Amino acid sequence: MVGFLRWAKSITLGVLNGIVKFAVFLALVFVVLLAIGLARGDGLPGNMVLGLDLRTPLRDSSADGAFPFNEHPLTVMDIVLALDRAGRDPRVKGVVMRVGNGDISIAQAEEIGAALQLFRKTGKFVTAYAQGFNSSSLGDYLAAANANEIWMQPHSVFSTSGAGAGAVFLRGLFDKIDAVPQIAKRSDYKSAADMFMEKGYTPADREQTTALLQSWYGSATRDAASDRRISEKAVDAAFQASPQFAEDAQKAGMIDKIGYDDEADTSARTRAGSAKIVQMREYAHDTQEADRAVRGPEIALIEASGEIVDGTAGGGTFDGSTVIAGDDLARTIREAANDDDVKAIVLRVDSPGGSVTASDQILHAVKMAQKKGKPVIVSMGSVAASGGYYISASADKIIAQPGTITGSIGVLTGKVAIGKTLALAGITADEIGIGKNALFNSAISPYTPDQWAALNHQADVIYADFTHKVSEGRKLPIDKVQNIAKGRVWSGTDAHNQGLVDQLGGLWTAVAEAKKLSGIADSSQISLRTYPRPKSLTEVFDAMFSGSVAGARTLQALANVAQTPLFQAVLGTVSETPRGGVELRATNLPH
Numbered sequence: 001m002v003g004f005l006r007w008a009k010s011i012t013l014g015v016l017n018g019i020v021k022f023a024v025f026l027a028l029v030f031v032v033l034l035a036i037g038l039a040r041g042d043g044l045p046g047n048m049v050l051g052l053d054l055r056t057p058l059r060d061s062s063a064d065g066a067f068p069f070n071e072h073p074l075t076v077m078d079i080v081l082a083l084d085r086a087g088r089d090p091r092v093k094g095v096v097m098r099v100g101n102g103d104i105s106i107a108q109a110e111e112i113g114a115a116l117q118l119f120r121k122t123g124k125f126v127t128a129y130a131q132g133f134n135s136s137s138l139g140d141y142l143a144a145a146n147a148n149e150i151w152m153q154p155h156s157v158f159s160t161s162g163a164g165a166g167a168v169f170l171r172g173l174f175d176k177i178d179a180v181p182q183i184a185k186r187s188d189y190k191s192a193a194d195m196f197m198e199k200g201y202t203p204a205d206r207e208q209t210t211a212l213l214q215s216w217y218g219s220a221t222r223d224a225a226s227d228r229r230i231s232e233k234a235v236d237a238a239f240q241a242s243p244q245f246a247e248d249a250q251k252a253g254m255i256d257k258i259g260y261d262d263e264a265d266t267s268a269r270t271r272a273g274s275a276k277i278v279q280m281r282e283y284a285h286d287t288q289e290a291d292r293a294v295r296g297p298e299i300a301l302i303e304a305s306g307e308i309v310d311g312t313a314g315g316g317t318f319d320g321s322t323v324i325a326g327d328d329l330a331r332t333i334r335e336a337a338n339d340d341d342v343k344a345i346v347l348r349v350d351s352p353g354g355s356v357t358a359s360d361q362i363l364h365a366v367k368m369a370q371k372k373g374k375p376v377i378v379s380m381g382s383v384a385a386s387g388g389y390y391i392s393a394s395a396d397k398i399i400a401q402p403g404t405i406t407g408s409i410g411v412l413t414g415k416v417a418i419g420k421t422l423a424l425a426g427i428t429a430d431e432i433g434i435g436k437n438a439l440f441n442s443a444i445s446p447y448t449p450d451q452w453a454a455l456n457h458q459a460d461v462i463y464a465d466f467t468h469k470v471s472e473g474r475k476l477p478i479d480k481v482q483n484i485a486k487g488r489v490w491s492g493t494d495a496h497n498q499g500l501v502d503q504l505g506g507l508w509t510a511v512a513e514a515k516k517l518s519g520i521a522d523s524s525q526i527s528l529r530t531y532p533r534p535k536s537l538t539e540v541f542d543a544m545f546s547g548s549v550a551g552a553r554t555l556q557a558l559a560n561v562a563q564t565p566l567f568q569a570v571l572g573t574v575s576e577t578p579r580g581g582v583e584l585r586a587t588n589l590p591h
Contacts, residue, residue: 044286045276049094049268050086052079052280054143055101058108059322060350060381061303074281076108076381077303077348080507081528082284083115087122089287093272095119095280096265097147100130104139106163106216106403107382107492110223111506113146118508120148125271129264130255132156136242138163138220141254145227149256151264152246158254161242163213163220171199177421180446183414184456186463190410190487208488212405215491219402228253296525299514300336300345303530304329308354308362308387324351326358330365336531337369344375344514346528347395348507353386353408356462362391363469370394375517379510380404380501385489389500390466393473396517399510400492400501407495409470410487411463413455419444474499 061077086092095116104112116126128147133140134157141160144150152158174181174196181196188204201209221239225232230253238244238252249255257264269275306323313325336342347366353359366376378384378392380400385408392398400406422429422444433439440451447455467485471478476499484490484498495501503509511528520526 044091044278044283046091047093047273047275048091048278048283049096049272049275050082050092050280050283051277052095052097054097054099054104054112054140057102058104059305060108061305061348074284075305076111077301077507078284079112079280080115082280082287083119084508085287086283087119087124092124092283093275094125094127094268096268096277097126097128097144098130098261099128099140099144100133101135102140103135103137104143105382106139106142106220107380107401107405109139109142109220110401110403111381112143113223113227114506114508116143116146120146125268127151127264127268127271129261130156131261132246133158133160135159136161136164138216138239142220142224145224150254151257151259152249152255153260154246154258156246157243158246158249159243161239163216165209165213167195167201169195169199171195171197174416177424179421180417181414182417182447182452182455183412184459185487186411186459187486189489190408190412193412193414196416204486204488208490211494212489212491215493216403219491219493296527297343297515297518297520298339298341298527298529299511299518300339300342300531301348301528302329302332302336302345303348304362304391305348305350305381308351308358308391310355310358324354324358324362326355326361329362332532333362333365333369337365337372337374342374342529343518343520344377345369346377346379346507346510346514347392348379348381348510349384349388349392350381351385351388351391352383353388353390355387356390356411356466359387359390363394366391367394370396375514377510377514377517379507380406380492386410390469393470395473397502397510397513398500399503399505399513400495401506402491402493402504404492404495404501405489406492407484407488407490407498407500409466409481409485411459411466413459413462415441415443415447417443417446419446470500 056073058079059073059075061075062072083095086095097116120126126147127149128144129151130140130144131153133144133152136159138160171181173179181193183193183197185193188202189208191202191205191208194202194205221232221235225235228235234253238249238254241248241252246255246258250258259267265277269277304324308324308326310326312327313323333345333347336345369376375396376394377397377399378395380388380392380398381404383405384392384400385405389406389409419429429444431439431442431444433442437451437454439445440447440454463485467478467481470476470485471481474481480499484500490498490500492501492504496504503513511526512522514520515522515524515526
């Protein structure tokens with residue numbers, strides 16, 4: 001027995017010693033990589049054209065910070081910031097943009113388009129190339145229209161034709177299977193749960209959806225006509241003629257050249273003086289340190305993208321988040337508000353809504369930041385509705401794109417009871433509850449009359465509080481807010497007309513407002529800092545090795561790092577529907 005214990009102790013110490021040695025080795029590798037990176041600079045060529053691929057869906061932003069190991073997909077905000085940097089970078093001569101299959105939303109196309117226009121104003125060029133505009137929606141073409149020239153592959157399809165929406169309604173199915181949907185909504189236009197409650201568009205939902213689509217079509221047609229320097233009538237006629245071929249679109253003035261991708265790339269490289277094409281993601285990652293080196297009055301950029309949920313996302317050092325967690329975002333806002341160097345906060349919101357309690361927690365943090373003398377300017381992405389509008393309501397200024405989906409000031413709460421449905425399949429469900437309403441949220445039994453009344457009372461209270469906060473934040477009479485609320489979604493253009501939005505524009509419009517409200521001269525260079533701040537080297541390693549789960553994440557992240565070109569070099573030397581999810585819901589209740 002004694003021999004066994006000695007053997008086990010020896011094995012244990014050996015394993016621990018190996019782990020410590022491995023951790024030290026990783027730390028040394030990290031330091032070597034850092035030193036080599038500093039010595040080499042960003043490693044990018046002295047003459048380049050940036051390649052921007054917009055053929056896959058884009059998130060608006062990411063809340064995972066700027067830690068260099070993170071490999072989050074390129075976001076709209078990454079593109080906007082990188083194009084601003086590239087406009088000031090003499091090595092970058094232009095951009096080659098691939099478009100056609102991304103189903104880019106109108107608001108995303110407007111945001112990226114504005115960034116491309118600012119890039120072009122520095123004297124640089126943008127070439128767009130499509131193997132076909134395969135979607136009938138407008139966003140892909142609207143983004144491409146901001147280029148100096150648009151190429152298409154021969155005989156490819158130009159399908160861009162308009163703005164449309166559709167929905168599937170389940171009420172007929174629920175009736176057949178004895179499922180009981182019970183959802184309280186405030187008010188008539190709050191349509192996200194209509195798929196459960198209705199058999200088709202309600203008159204109110206048809207009205208708001210039609211108005212939104214008309215607004216999108218009108219703004220896209222105007223913008224495309226302006227960008228292409230042709231008449232709105234000509235653009236409208238081209239859209240009405242789709243689907244058509246590239247050759248037809250060229251005759252209509254919608255595109256410039258017919259050719260293949262290698263020909264478009266060669267043309268761009270030649271125009272730039274035999275430049276190398278560098279992908280935008282690589283450029284955005286490798287030059288992000290340049291932004292941190294900028295000196296000037298500091299404005300905090302806080303990115304909030306995804307559904308709003310209670311608590312924390314629980315991500316580690318290397319995890320990105322696809323939700324807006326109330327604890328996390330409120331803490332980030334407080335961090336920026338408590339930083340004496342921060343003169344103003346730009347809150348970038350792209351959210352269809354979510355938990356009312358988390359939304360209220362975030363709004364409170366915004367108000368506390370304002371009480372500390374920090375102006376808060378909201379920049380809205382593709383959608384900032386329901387809870388997304390709730391957290392924006394008290395901002396000093398709200399900026400939205402013409403195509404932003406916003407408003408939806410309303411409430412949804414309820415459930416679908418499936419007890420009888422289970423019985424049809426021969427499944428028996430039984431329940432026991434101690435307390436009159438212990439089974440209030442049960443998915444087995446419908447609400448009792450008293451419970452249904454209580455649920456509607458909850459909806460009334462939440463709706464009244466929501467409209468009051470909008471009235472207070474927007475400085476609008478409560479009767480006007482009640483008239484434009486009712487759960488209705490608006491385009492950014494229509495929301496501006498209703499007083500829910502202060503100004504139309506994108507991120508840089510919001511930054512200009514932040515400068516103005518914080519007393520920074522318009523001509524002054526500012527330091528735009530993304531919050532939460534990146535961790536220091538000491539904090540990173542503390543987080544990396546402070547627990548078994550974190551350690552596992554670290555090993556996975558370092559495995560990813562080992563695949564990067566820089567690490568390999570070191571080893572070599574050593575060896576858009578308008579309906580979807582737009583809601584503010586009560587905590588812990590289903591969509």
